[in-house]
Structure formats: structure tokens, C-alpha cells
Amino acid sequence: MKRRNLILGALGLAGAGWLLRPADKxxxxxxxxxxxxxxxxxxxxxxxTLVIDRAAMRQNVRTLQGHLADRFAYRIVAKSLPSLPLLQEVMTLSGSQRLMLFNQPFINQVASAFPQADVLLGKPLPVAAAGNFYRTHQRTGGFDPQQQLHWLLDSPQRAQQYEALAAELGETLSVCIEIDVGLHRGGVSDDADMLAILDRIRRSPQLNFKGLMGYEPHVAKVPGYGALHGLAPMDAAVRKVRDSAMERYRHYLALARQSLGDDWPDNPVLNAGGSPTYQLYDSGEFPFNELSAGSCLVKPSDFDLPTLADHTSxxxxxxxxxxxxxxxxxxxxxxxxxxxxxxxxxxxxxxxxxxxxxxxxxxxxxxxxxxxxxxxxxxxxxxxxxxxxxxxxxxxxxxxxxxxxxxxxxxxxxxxxxxxxxxxxxxxxxxx
CATH class of the missing domain: 2.40.37 (Lyase, Ornithine Decarboxylase; Chain A, domain 1)
Known part of the structure; x- marks a missing residue:
């Protein structure tokens, strides 16, 4: 190839590369x-400064309520809305007094500020953290932990620890069991552990069974779902993962009902969902009776998901x-x-x-x-x-x-x- 052609080719490539430079955004x-x-x-x-657009947040609450309708109760995830006035706003707008909390200091603040709240733990806490709650809880405020606070158990060992704490404090603890419905981040994942926890609860005067919690954000994270949402095969794949999670939920629910018999509570907490998945239950029959969500009401960018397309930042x-x-x-x-x-x-x-x-x-x-x-x-x-x-x-x-x-x-x-x-x-x- 002639030198002249090489030079012209190089100039052409350089010109083409220049055309590919980023545009002014x-x-x-x-x-x-x-x-x-x-x-x-x-x-x-x-x-x-952290700024919340009140009108947008209120619209997000209305959007959530439109999906839940009368099918499920709504539990507000407090860690995603970590402010007492913000929680009060959402509680007033949604009509829900159910909160999900994740650490002991926040539980104490909520118990003091909202004596009418029903609190479910969103993760199992070290037993020492539960002890710290009772040692610092102001008992004159009207909040009754025995009825309104539901600790989370995920193993026979933790159930034993919480029973010992209850005996030490002279308290009766309301407890729910975390079940693994496919996320594989802990929670009960085999029948033997489930039955061991239930047996301890049934025999213990210090522990009262309240219900189950099965968190399943993995359902909305099927690889490719964000880019290919709307295509029948991809949507079918998400439904398949959702239905598999719900089958696991039904299994543990049936096991708990059978094990507890007459000790099954009248108004159990059967919790599931989260902001990424709550809209996947708009129709159909499912084993839970309440859904949790919080982030979708303020919609940070990690929640720009197909399942939250009708929520706004x-x-x-x-x-x-x-x-x-x-x-x-x-x-x-x-x-x-x-x-x-x-x-x-x-x-x-x-x-x-x-x-x-x-x-x-x-x-x-x-x-x-x-x-x-x-x-x-x-x-x-x-x-x-x-x-x-x-x-x-x-x-x-x-x-x-x-x-x-x-x-x-x-x-x-x-x-x-x-x-x-x-x-x-x-x-x-x-x-x-």
C-alpha cells in the first residue's frame, strides 16, 4: 500500500474517531x-441538604394504595423513611399503623412517638439489642411490647436466646419466624429447624408466636428483566421465580399451622414483599396478608425498576x-x-x-x-x-x-x- 493511502486512511480513522467523541450534555x-x-x-x-418533594411523595403513597387496594394490609418500612415526622405523614396518608424496623435505637424512638404502632422486625437482632430495648423503654407511654412488638427468629439457637432473655426480664415476647423463600440471606430453610423453633415457642410461657416474614426481592432481579420487561418470556420468568417463592411460603405456613394447632394466632402477621416486588401481587392468590414497602415512596435511583415505573422520584x-x-x-x-x-x-x-x-x-x-x-x-x-x-x-x-x-x-x-x-x-x- 502506498504511503499516501496509509496517511489518508489514518486521517480518515482519526476523523471518524473524532465524530464519536461525547456530545455536550x-x-x-x-x-x-x-x-x-x-x-x-x-x-x-x-x-x-436532603430535600423531599412532598407532592411527589404523597402521589407515590396514592400509587401504592391503588395497587394494594383492599387485598393486603400495608406495613411501612421505617429504615427507608428514617424520620418520625416523615413516618407520621405516611401513616396518616396511608391509614396504616404497621411499621417495620431494623435496629434497637429506632424501635425505642418509634415506641415513644407512636404508642399505637404495630412493629415487626425486618431482620433478626442480636439478643443483646433486644435486651437494650427493654432496659431503655419508657413503660408509661402506652406502647405495649407484648402486643405491639414482634421480634424475628431465624434459627433454633436464636429462639433459645430470646426465650432466655424473656425469662431474665420477666417479659413475654411476641415473635415471628423469618423464612427463606429464595433470597438465601438467612431465615429458616429446612423443616427440621422450623419444627424445632415452633416446638420451643409452643412449650414456652415466655414466647408467643405471631407469624411469618418471607422477604423476596430476588424475584424482581431476574437477570435481564430491567432491559427486557414487557417481553412475554421475560415476564413469565419473573412470575416463575415469584411463584416458586410463594410455594416455599405456603409450605412453611402449612407446617406452622399444623405444628401449632390450636395455638395458631387469631390475627397472624404473614408478611412479604418490598418496594421492588409489591406490584407483582396485583392479582392472584398468595399466602401472605400484608406487604411491606418504603423506598418506593421517595424512590431513590436504585429503585428505577420496571415494577416501579409509576412511582416518581x-x-x-x-x-x-x-x-x-x-x-x-x-x-x-x-x-x-x-x-x-x-x-x-x-x-x-x-x-x-x-x-x-x-x-x-x-x-x-x-x-x-x-x-x-x-x-x-x-x-x-x-x-x-x-x-x-x-x-x-x-x-x-x-x-x-x-x-x-x-x-x-x-x-x-x-x-x-x-x-x-x-x-x-x-x-x-x-x-x-
């Missing part, structure tokens, strides 16, 4: 985020811009110009107050961390194109990937409604 805030920005500034907020992290630079500069070997030459979305650099949260930037569009510069919990660099019109003291918005841990990092939640910050909701204290 930058823009200014939408009217929606400009409205939240203005509300935050008018309320004198000047630090990273209702929570954001707002971070003030501390520094805004027209050009990205990197220390030691400054590759900033080279980066922006290839990718226009690396042109500008913005440093936010705080960062490195479990979250992704959503507004203004086109922002992203710089992998070469690195991440920071103190001042996070975000790159954007020249089309991003941000200045010092403006706000950047990120969407949390989850709520249960992230919501606890920012102090009081800012409640956005009709263009204003109308309330500030304290979050749970982990020191209770």
Missing part, C-alpha cells in the same frame, strides 16, 4: 430545580457550589485541557460543599465526578460543559441511590411544597 437547571434552588436559598439553607441531595471554574485543571500532570478537548463535558469544574455520597448528579444536566482527580467527602469536583451555567453559591442536585443510610447524613430534611421549604423534619437519632 450540559444545560441549565430546569424550572423545577430552579424552584427548589430558590426555596432553599430563601430558607437560608447553606449546607448539603421525591428525594434529592442539594449541595452548594463553593467554587466554579471555567476550565478544569488537574494537579501534577494537568490533563484537564486534554480531557475537555475529547469530552466537552469535562470543560468546567465545580466544587461542592461535601460529596462522595451514595448519589448521582441530576441537575444541572451533564455533571459527573472526575475519575482522575478523585472523589472527596469534603469538596467534590464535578465536571460539566460550558453549557452548564453554575456560579458560586448556586445549588447542585443529586439523586440518592438509596434512602435508608443516605437520609441520615444531612440533619433535618427540607420539605419542599408549592415553591417553598415548608417544614424541617428531624431524622432518627442513632444514639437513642
Amino acid at each position: 450540559g444545560a441549565s437547571h430546569s424550572e423545577y430545580f430552579r424552584s427548589i434552588s430558590g426555596a432553599l436559598s430563601q430558607s437560608s439553607r447553606a449546607r448539603p 421525591a428525594s434529592y441531595i442539594a449541595a452548594p457550589v463553593l467554587k466554579a471554574m471555567d476550565h478544569t485543571r488537574l494537579p501534577i500532570v494537568d490533563l484537564g485541557r486534554l480531557q475537555s478537548l475529547w469530552d466537552p463535558n469535562r470543560e468546567r469544574a465545580f466544587f461542592t460543599d461535601g460529596g462522595y455520597w451514595k448519589a448521582r448528579p441530576v441537575s444541572p444536566p451533564g455533571l459527573s465526578p472526575n475519575a482522575i482527580y478523585g472523589r472527596s467527602t469534603n469538596q467534590e469536583m464535578l465536571n460539566g460543559s460550558a453549557s452548564v451555567n453554575l456560579a458560586v453559591d448556586d445549588w447542585v442536585f443529586l439523586r440518592p441511590t438509596q434512602s435508608e443510610f443516605v437520609f441520615l447524613q444531612f440533619g433535618d430534611i427540607a420539605v419542599f411544597e408549592q415553591g417553598r421549604i415548608v417544614e424541617r423534619w428531624p431524622v432518627f437519632s442513632v444514639q437513642a
Whole structure:
């Protein structure tokens, strides 16, 4: 091949490669985020803040209620909504007093704030944590643990521990059994263990059987389901996994009924579901009588799932811009110009107050961390194109990937409604 042809071919490849460079994704805030920005500034907020859009959250509650209808009771997952005023809002809107909790400090706070609540543990706790609850519980508030608090057992050993604790405290404990319906993250997974737990409960004056809990988020995580939802074979595969989980649930339910006989409770707790799966039970007959959900009401980005397509995002992290630079500069070997030459979305650099949260930037569009510069919990660099019109003291918005841990990092939640910050909701204290 002639040298001239080689040169022309190389130039052609370079030109084709240039055409493949990233497009400019930058823009200014939408009217929606400009409205939240203005509300935050008018309320004198000047630090990273968790914002809840009250109207969007309320609509999500209505969406959930539309699916549950009168088929199942609703249990509110408190770890996903870790704020007493937020829980009160959801309890009022949904009409549910049933809560699911996951740690001892939160149980104490709920027992004090909501003496009418019915509390189911969402995971088995070390027996020492259960002991700490009783030692710190204020018994004058009206909350009756014997009737309203249901501890979770997952093995004969834990059942023995809780029985010993009850005897030590002189308490009677209401208990449910966690069953493994396919997630394989613990819970009873064979008949012998199930019968051993039930036998101990039946013989013990300290333990009262209340029901079962079978969590099955794996049903909505069939590989490829997110991309191929709507195709009959994929939807059929999800139903097959769901039905397999429900068969396991029915098996353990029948075993418990048979073992307990006349000791079977009048109003058992038969719990299942979660935000990713609750809509998979819109029709059909299933062995449980209540569904749990929490994250779908604020919808962090990990819950952008086919099963939650009719829920909307209702929570954001707002971070003030501390520094805004027209050009990205990197220390030691400054590759900033080279980066922006290839990718226009690396042109500008913005440093936010705080960062490195479990979250992704959503507004203004086109922002992203710089992998070469690195991440920071103190001042996070975000790159954007020249089309991003941000200045010092403006706000950047990120969407949390989850709520249960992230919501606890920012102090009081800012409640956005009709263009204003109308309330500030304290979050749970982990020191209770």
C-alpha cells in the first residue's frame, strides 16, 4: 500500500474517531430545580441538604394504595423513611399503623412517638439489642411490647436466646419466624429447624408466636428483566421465580399451622414483599396478608425498576457550589485541557460543599465526578460543559441511590411544597 493511502486512511480513522467523541450534555437547571434552588436559598439553607418533594411523595403513597387496594394490609418500612415526622405523614396518608424496623435505637424512638404502632422486625437482632430495648423503654407511654412488638427468629439457637432473655426480664415476647423463600440471606430453610423453633415457642410461657416474614426481592432481579420487561418470556420468568417463592411460603405456613394447632394466632402477621416486588401481587392468590414497602415512596435511583415505573422520584441531595471554574485543571500532570478537548463535558469544574455520597448528579444536566482527580467527602469536583451555567453559591442536585443510610447524613430534611421549604423534619437519632 502506498504511503499516501496509509496517511489518508489514518486521517480518515482519526476523523471518524473524532465524530464519536461525547456530545455536550450540559444545560441549565430546569424550572423545577430552579424552584427548589430558590426555596432553599430563601430558607437560608447553606449546607448539603436532603430535600423531599412532598407532592411527589404523597402521589407515590396514592400509587401504592391503588395497587394494594383492599387485598393486603400495608406495613411501612421505617429504615427507608428514617424520620418520625416523615413516618407520621405516611401513616396518616396511608391509614396504616404497621411499621417495620431494623435496629434497637429506632424501635425505642418509634415506641415513644407512636404508642399505637404495630412493629415487626425486618431482620433478626442480636439478643443483646433486644435486651437494650427493654432496659431503655419508657413503660408509661402506652406502647405495649407484648402486643405491639414482634421480634424475628431465624434459627433454633436464636429462639433459645430470646426465650432466655424473656425469662431474665420477666417479659413475654411476641415473635415471628423469618423464612427463606429464595433470597438465601438467612431465615429458616429446612423443616427440621422450623419444627424445632415452633416446638420451643409452643412449650414456652415466655414466647408467643405471631407469624411469618418471607422477604423476596430476588424475584424482581431476574437477570435481564430491567432491559427486557414487557417481553412475554421475560415476564413469565419473573412470575416463575415469584411463584416458586410463594410455594416455599405456603409450605412453611402449612407446617406452622399444623405444628401449632390450636395455638395458631387469631390475627397472624404473614408478611412479604418490598418496594421492588409489591406490584407483582396485583392479582392472584398468595399466602401472605400484608406487604411491606418504603423506598418506593421517595424512590431513590436504585429503585428505577420496571415494577416501579409509576412511582416518581421525591428525594434529592442539594449541595452548594463553593467554587466554579471555567476550565478544569488537574494537579501534577494537568490533563484537564486534554480531557475537555475529547469530552466537552469535562470543560468546567465545580466544587461542592461535601460529596462522595451514595448519589448521582441530576441537575444541572451533564455533571459527573472526575475519575482522575478523585472523589472527596469534603469538596467534590464535578465536571460539566460550558453549557452548564453554575456560579458560586448556586445549588447542585443529586439523586440518592438509596434512602435508608443516605437520609441520615444531612440533619433535618427540607420539605419542599408549592415553591417553598415548608417544614424541617428531624431524622432518627442513632444514639437513642
